[in-house]
Every structure is written in C-alpha cells, then in structure tokens.
Amino acid sequence: MEQLTREDFKIIDNYLMIRLPKEVDHYNAGYICEQADRLLMDESVQNIVFDFADTGFMDSSGVGIIIGRYKKISCFGGKVFAIHCSRQILRILSVSGLHKLVEIM
Amino acid sequence: MYEKGGRKGKVLSVKNEMEILFDGVAENEGFARVAVAAFVTHLNPTLEELDDIKTAVSEAVTNAIIHGYGNLEGYGGEGKQKLKSQPVHPGKVRLHCLLEDGILHIEIEDTGRGIEDVDKAMIPLYTSRPDLNRAGMGFALMEAFMDELEVESTPGQGTVVRMKKKMEAGDWIKEGD
Incomplete structure (x- = not known):
C-alpha cells in the first residue's frame, strides 16, 4: 500500500491542506490524525482543506478524521473544506451528516 | 453452475460461496474488502x-479488529510501525460470502469481546x-x-455481522445486450 508522507500536509496561508491517500481507512487514519494535529498546533492554521483527489475509497474512519479535526478548529472560528470529492465520498459525507459541517467544493 | 446460455444466460442464478480466515490486524482491512469486491466482479456490478x-x-x-480484538495499531505513514503499547490479540476474523439468487450474503465473525448492548452500539454517532x-x-x-x-x-464470545445486498446490475446489462 502506498504510504503517506509529510509532503501530503502543506500549510498555505492559514489553511492546512491535507492530500488524502488512495484509501482512507482505519489503517491510515492514525497517521493522518497525528500529523494533522501536530500541524494544527501551529498558530497560523485556521482552516483545514481535505483534498480527496486521489481517494477512491473511504469508510467511517475518514468521517472520524474530519469530525475530530472539525471539533479542534471550529471553536476558533475555523472552517473545514472538502475538495475533489468523488461520488462515493459525497454519499458517505451526506449519510453521516457531515455535509452540514463541511464546505464541499 | 450457470443455468443456461453461458455468459449471456442467467448470470444471477449462480450459486457461489467463499470463506476466508485472516488475522485480526489493521493491515487486513484492505485485503478483506478487495476480496469481496473481486468475488462479485463476475456479476458486472455497478461501481x-x-x-x-x-x-x-x-x-x-x-469493528471486529479494533472493538472485538482491541488491535489498535493501524498506522499507515512513512512506513513506521507505532510502538506496540500492548500485545496484539491473536484472534482471527472469518469472512464468509454466499451468492445465491442474485443476493449477496456476507457474514463477518470474530471471537473477540462481543457487544454488551447491540441496540446502543447501532445508534449513529455512538x-x-x-x-x-x-x-x-x-x-x-x-x-x-x-x-x-x-x-x-x-459478550466475551464474539460477534457475527450478517449483511445482505441484492445485486441488480446483471439484469439490465442483459437487457441492453
């Protein structure tokens, strides 16, 4: 399985861009959460962008990642964005109600 | 096993069964789902x-791996394995699939700690x-x-999850031929 690297996490202005792997499951989730939380400690980060361009598969672990990060930044007025969502990802986001919290673009 | 007419015949009447037994570790999650997907490919399922x-x-x-067996070590980054804070539970997950009359039956069984209150566990967001x-x-x-x-x-003995799904794609592909 292809591994995530630090390159997949970028800070642009006050946005943290996370490029998610091909498959977002419990196996990958630990690393994504840990890296994202480390970078969120950086005071300049206000918003998070999840980039699903490469992602073909996601399960509820992905929902867990997004909800967890949303809780961390929403109290400081931050927003969460999801971009390049495929049809399956959109379905999971709407079944889990996340489309009300996350701006899907 | 095909009733008649080979590939264009009644694909949905195929009866087909498979079973896999694998270790309850995070690395096998991807394997399990791809195995089931491969198992149903011959029905021409939609994406x-x-x-x-x-x-x-x-x-x-x-669920079986992290809740049943408590093997939390899923860690897919930079090839590092997280330090094992606890011994890996040696339990196995049994995945059984049966395809009959166009219906896919999936059974996933573990012998882990079980669920005390199934109704509560099924509440969304719990x-x-x-x-x-x-x-x-x-x-x-x-x-x-x-x-x-x-x-x-x-509780204490394990959990069985049974799921069913009707595979409908075969029908309209046949009509379109």
Whole structure:
C-alpha cells in the first residue's frame, strides 16, 4: 500500500491542506490524525482543506478524521473544506451528516 | 453452475460461496474488502454497488479488529510501525460470502469481546471509544449501504455481522445486450 508522507500536509496561508491517500481507512487514519494535529498546533492554521483527489475509497474512519479535526478548529472560528470529492465520498459525507459541517467544493 | 446460455444466460442464478480466515490486524482491512469486491466482479456490478459493499465490509472488519480484538495499531505513514503499547490479540476474523439468487450474503465473525448492548452500539454517532478518533458511524453506514443488517453478539464470545445486498446490475446489462 502506498504510504503517506509529510509532503501530503502543506500549510498555505492559514489553511492546512491535507492530500488524502488512495484509501482512507482505519489503517491510515492514525497517521493522518497525528500529523494533522501536530500541524494544527501551529498558530497560523485556521482552516483545514481535505483534498480527496486521489481517494477512491473511504469508510467511517475518514468521517472520524474530519469530525475530530472539525471539533479542534471550529471553536476558533475555523472552517473545514472538502475538495475533489468523488461520488462515493459525497454519499458517505451526506449519510453521516457531515455535509452540514463541511464546505464541499 | 450457470443455468443456461453461458455468459449471456442467467448470470444471477449462480450459486457461489467463499470463506476466508485472516488475522485480526489493521493491515487486513484492505485485503478483506478487495476480496469481496473481486468475488462479485463476475456479476458486472455497478461501481456504486461495489463501493457500497467495500465500505460495508470495511466497517464490519474494522469493528471486529479494533472493538472485538482491541488491535489498535493501524498506522499507515512513512512506513513506521507505532510502538506496540500492548500485545496484539491473536484472534482471527472469518469472512464468509454466499451468492445465491442474485443476493449477496456476507457474514463477518470474530471471537473477540462481543457487544454488551447491540441496540446502543447501532445508534449513529455512538462510539464506545471516543478516544480513538472514531465517528461512531460504522453500523449506520452498513445499514445505509446494504439492504439488510443483522448483528448477533455474546459478550466475551464474539460477534457475527450478517449483511445482505441484492445485486441488480446483471439484469439490465442483459437487457441492453
């Protein structure tokens, strides 16, 4: 399985861009959460962008990642964005109600 | 096993069965869902059906691994393995698939700690491990993406998750021929 690297996490202005792997499951989730939380400690980060361009598969672990990060930044007025969502990802986001919290673009 | 007419015949009447037994570790989640997807490919499922099945299998297997066996060491980054804070539970997950009359039956069984209150576990957003960045959406997604879901659990002995899904694609592909 292809591994995530630090390159997949970028800070642009006050946005943290996370490029998610091909498959977002419990196996990958630990690393994504840990890296994202480390970078969120950086005071300049206000918003998070999840980039699903490469992602073909996601399960509820992905929902867990997004909800967890949303809780961390929403109290400081931050927003969460999801971009390049495929049809399956959109379905999971709407079944889990996340489309009300996350701006899907 | 095909009733008649070979490939263009009644593909949906095929009866087909498979069973896999694998270790309850995070590395096998991807394997399990891809195995089930490969098992149903000959029915020409739509991408949507495949995604539904893969997501549902992934949820059930992940539940067995992290809740049933408590093997939390899923860690997919930079090839590093997290320090093992606890010994890996040696339990196995049994995945059984049966394809009959165009209906896919999936059974995922573990012999882990079981669920005390199944109804509570099935409430969307309820999670017994809020510390793990879990969403509590596992059973909700299984219910949403499959046609039927049944959970049977005995605390201390294990859990069986049974799911059914009607595979409909074969019909209209045949008509379009």
